[in-house]
Amino acid sequence: MDERSTIKLNLTQKEIKEAQIRLGREPNETELGMIDVMWSEHCSYKSSRKLLQKLPKEGKKVVVGPGYDSGVVDIGDGDIVAFKVESHNHPSAIEPYNGAATGIGGIIRDILCMNCRPVGLLDSLRFGNLQSSHSKWLFQNVVKGIADYGNCTGIPTIAGEVEFDESFETNCLVNVGCLGFGKLKDLKLGRMDNPGDIIILVGGSTGRDGIHGVTFASRVIGEESELDRPAVQIGDPFVKKLAIEATLEALRTGKVTAVKDLGGGGLTCALSEMSSKGNSGLEIDLNVIHVREGKMTPYEILLSESQERLLFTVIPEGQRKVLEIFERWGLSYSIIGKVTHTGNLVAKYNGRIIVNIPAKLLTNSPLAVRVAKKPKIKSKKSISRPAIPSNISKTIFHLLQTANIASKDIIYRQYDHEVGVRTVLKPGDSDAAVLRLIGKNKAVAIKADCNSVHCFLDPYNGHASAVAEAARNVVATGAEPIAITDCCNFGNPENPNVYWQFRQAINGMSYMLKGLKIPCVGGNVSFYNEDETTGNAVKPSTTIVMLGLIEDLKLITNIALKRTGQSIIMIGKTYSELGGSQYYRLIDFPKGKPPNAVVSRENASIRSIIEAIRNGYLTAAHDCSRGGISITLAEMAIKGNLGLKIDAKLIPRNIKVRIDDLLFSESNARFIVTTPKPLARKVLRLARKNGAPAAIIGEVSSDNYEITWGKKRIAWNSIDQMRETWERAIPEAMVGP
Amino acid sequence: MPSFNVEIIIENKKMARDPEGETITRDLINRGGFQSITNVRTGKYLKLSVKAEKKEEAEHIVREMSNSLRIYNPVVHTCSIRIKSEEL
Numbered sequence: 001m002d003e004r005s006t007i008k009l010n011l012t013q014k015e016i017k018e019a020q021i022r023l024g025r026e027p028n029e030t031e032l033g034m035i036d037v038m039w040s041e042h043c044s045y046k047s048s049r050k051l052l053q054k055l056p057k058e059g060k061k062v063v064v065g066p067g068y069d070s071g072v073v074d075i076g077d078g079d080i081v082a083f084k085v086e087s088h089n090h091p092s093a094i095e096p097y098n099g100a101a102t103g104i105g106g107i108i109r110d111i112l113c114m115n116c117r118p119v120g121l122l123d124s125l126r127f128g129n130l131q132s133s134h135s136k137w138l139f140q141n142v143v144k145g146i147a148d149y150g151n152c153t154g155i156p157t158i159a160g161e162v163e164f165d166e167s168f169e170t171n172c173l174v175n176v177g178c179l180g181f182g183k184l185k186d187l188k189l190g191r192m193d194n195p196g197d198i199i200i201l202v203g204g205s206t207g208r209d210g211i212h213g214v215t216f217a218s219r220v221i222g223e224e225s226e227l228d229r230p231a232v233q234i235g236d237p238f239v240k241k242l243a244i245e246a247t248l249e250a251l252r253t254g255k256v257t258a259v260k261d262l263g264g265g266g267l268t269c270a271l272s273e274m275s276s277k278g279n280s281g282l283e284i285d286l287n288v289i290h291v292r293e294g295k296m297t298p299y300e301i302l303l304s305e306s307q308e309r310l311l312f313t314v315i316p317e318g319q320r321k322v323l324e325i326f327e328r329w330g331l332s333y334s335i336i337g338k339v340t341h342t343g344n345l346v347a348k349y350n351g352r353i354i355v356n357i358p359a360k361l362l363t364n365s366p367l368a369v370r371v372a373k374k375p376k377i378k379s380k381k382s383i384s385r386p387a388i389p390s391n392i393s394k395t396i397f398h399l400l401q402t403a404n405i406a407s408k409d410i411i412y413r414q415y416d417h418e419v420g421v422r423t424v425l426k427p428g429d430s431d432a433a434v435l436r437l438i439g440k441n442k443a444v445a446i447k448a449d450c451n452s453v454h455c456f457l458d459p460y461n462g463h464a465s466a467v468a469e470a471a472r473n474v475v476a477t478g479a480e481p482i483a484i485t486d487c488c489n490f491g492n493p494e495n496p497n498v499y500w501q502f503r504q505a506i507n508g509m510s511y512m513l514k515g516l517k518i519p520c521v522g523g524n525v526s527f528y529n530e531d532e533t534t535g536n537a538v539k540p541s542t543t544i545v546m547l548g549l550i551e552d553l554k555l556i557t558n559i560a561l562k563r564t565g566q567s568i569i570m571i572g573k574t575y576s577e578l579g580g581s582q583y584y585r586l587i588d589f590p591k592g593k594p595p596n597a598v599v600s601r602e603n604a605s606i607r608s609i610i611e612a613i614r615n616g617y618l619t620a621a622h623d624c625s626r627g628g629i630s631i632t633l634a635e636m637a638i639k640g641n642l643g644l645k646i647d648a649k650l651i652p653r654n655i656k657v658r659i660d661d662l663l664f665s666e667s668n669a670r671f672i673v674t675t676p677k678p679l680a681r682k683v684l685r686l687a688r689k690n691g692a693p694a695a696i697i698g699e700v701s702s703d704n705y706e707i708t709w710g711k712k713r714i715a716w717n718s719i720d721q722m723r724e725t726w727e728r729a730i731p732e733a734m735v736g737p
Numbered sequence: 738m739p740s741f742n743v744e745i746i747i748e749n750k751k752m753a754r755d756p757e758g759e760t761i762t763r764d765l766i767n768r769g770g771f772q773s774i775t776n777v778r779t780g781k782y783l784k785l786s787v788k789a790e791k792k793e794e795a796e797h798i799v800r801e802m803s804n805s806l807r808i809y810n811p812v813v814h815t816c817s818i819r820i821k822s823e824e825l
Binding site: 094095097098137207208209232234235236237238239292307330 | 749752753754755756759760763807810812813
């Protein structure tokens with residue numbers, strides 16, 4: 001075979017030897033290529049899987065935990081929610097438009113495979129600073145790629161988050177998520193466990209594009225990437241829409257035993273995972289697969305990552321009925337083989353067996369031993385704290401203008417966030433998006449969260465905080481947090497400092513999840529997010545996607561101030577934790593302690609809010625995080641088009657907290673809520689009962705934003721001016737190349 | 738200074754798919770009864786007027802603009818630049 005020259009293996013010598021031992025013979029070129037892909041970091045999680053075991057997976061509502069295409073939770077009455085988030089960082093960094101679009105395509109299929117209808121998309125994006133033209137280019141095209149693909153498929157893009165930081169200049173992070181609704185009795189798991197079933201490949205044709213995309217994602221980006229052309233795919237949302245409807249209809253026949261998405265690793269990955277999970281084997285004929293280009297080698301067919309493809313297993317007597325459905329929707333398909341009980345993946349080409357390898361050999365890669373080492377912090381001379389800003393009003397304006405705080409309207413305006421008529425709270429309305437179940441009195445809340453700077457300064461507390469913040473965000477809408485799925489984005493795990501960050505991150509998340517009793521039902525790990533030329537890794541960032549359940553539509557709460565005279569209550573204590581805060585980043589102050597994450601504090605605040613909302617006490621609720629109290633209040637006022645008057649002296653705080661801490665510190669476990677005056681005492685009583693510090697700090701007024709210290713005025717702004725500044729910041733930064 | 742008419746055509750690379758073209762072929766043209774048309778490739782077309790001393794200079798300016806302002810991405814697109822004529 002003349003393939004040897006074209007295959008660039010990433011396996012180590014040790015891994016090749018291990019493969020020979022397990023197989024009991026020398027693998028041929030095609031088999032070696034398959035092992036190479038399946039044992040890559042992207043498919044095998046060889047560096048991360050041991051640590052990921054620490055995350056809690058059990059819970060009363062968990063139906064499907066990690067290991068399948070998406071996690072599934074039970075929300076009562078036979079209804080289930082499937083949700084998943086995945087990275088598409090590497091393709092997006094070199095072709096932002098198609099990279100992001102195909103990311104959306106892939107995550108939709110992950111939900112579809114569980115026999116759930118995809119009903120909402122969310123995206124968590126990280127770019128370099130908008131002063132850079134490269135970052136602007138990435139930003140603009142990633143957003144357009146998500147918008148074009150999502151809008152064409154008729155699935156609303158309902159939530160997300162964006163962060164700007166120089167560490168994402170060349171390696172932007174594009175994490176895409178999807179959630180779907182389905183019925184528990186109809187749930188399907190992507191496994192082949194019924195020998196004799198027919199295997200059908202449906203959708204897009206198999207081409208040479210994207211061969212070895214996963215090994216590409218398991219390397220760092222360097223000069224060569226521009227030439228790695230086949231690794232970038234073109235998405236096809238038109239075919240995707242047909243595939244969604246055809247798949248759901250085919251599943252309704254009851255003749256389909258399993259469905260699996262073809263993503264990274266192509267046919268090899270889908271086939272081996274399905275048969276490995278079902279303890280079965282399979283036999284396929286590569287000659288019958290509908291290909292786009294003539295003369296594709298078996299290696300290319302097995303490894304191609306062409307888009308819009310799904311693998312079905314169907315009971316033999318149901319074949320005709322299922323194929324009729326594909327034909328009616330105009331989808332191409334090939335009947336490629338059948339499920340066996342041998343445990344082996346057997347592929348024939350031109351009548352000859354060219355692959356015969358145990359499926360479990362492919363799916364159980366050897367673990368990679370990685371070393372963790374805490375990075376040495378360059379000892380900077382201790383510098384004293386910056387002085388309290390002389391004009392606090394001006395500082396608040398400057399904060400509203402920073403890209404991380406400014407309105408993200410320019411992004412979500414491009415997305416259709418209402419198609420499907422399930423959206424109750426849209427992007428910008430509140431801390432999390434809320435989708436209702438049609439015909440039911442219940443809804444789910446969903447939000448993606450991470451603060452990369454906090455995660456970098458203190459990976460343990462930073463990641464624990466991300467979990468806590470995501471929980472607070474769904475709680476603020478009136479939901480009870482029920483499960484998370486996560487997407488870890490790190491540098492090169494072979495670098496001990498990066499691996500240390502990863503270990504700390506998992507430990508931190510695990511601490512907070514266990515404390516809040518929230519299970520993790522799935523996730524994705526993306527390593528090698530670093531620039532080869534500079535050696536700079538991205539700031540460690542794990543996107544937490546939190547799902548919450550609202551059991552009565554009347555309880556849904558948003559962040560907008562509602563009526564003058566209502567009381568504004570602060571729940572949770574403010575500490576001097578300005579390290580990595582938006583305020584310190586604004587004034588470029590490199591020191592300070594990032595926020596601590598403490599389970600007992602989070603539980604106290606969260607229980608207080610959930611109970612207050614259930615009792616109907618609250619008219620608005622907002623999690624207090626980025627930018628601190630000053631920004632949280634500003635957002636509530638801007639959204640409600642009302643003013644407020646706050647006495648900062650009343651804010652519950654730790655002793656030795658200065659006024660800049662009070663207004664800008666990003667401490668955890670805090671909410672700001674409003675309530676009609678007569679109910680204020682009841683809210684405080686609830687907080688006290690749950691052990692959360694709370695106080696009435698002011699009230700809603702008609703026009704201006706005013707903060708005092710006792711009688712002394714320390715900040716005074718017009719709401720209209722604040723809104724204008726906040727809304728115009730990102731559009732203005734985007735002007736010019 | 739003379740002025741030149743310059744065309745820029747941006748297409749998906751030959752080896753890359755073109756879902757828009759495929760959809761037009763299938764759902765508009767073939768369904769509309771034109772079976773002899775078997776393939777459509779879509780792209781972006783820009784027509785520019787460029788002030789330059791010579792043809793080569795005009796082409797150079799357009800090439801540099803296309804690259805530095807990233808009106809195409811070499812990872813997925815081909816960008817062809819053609820000098821059509823010199824305006825008088």
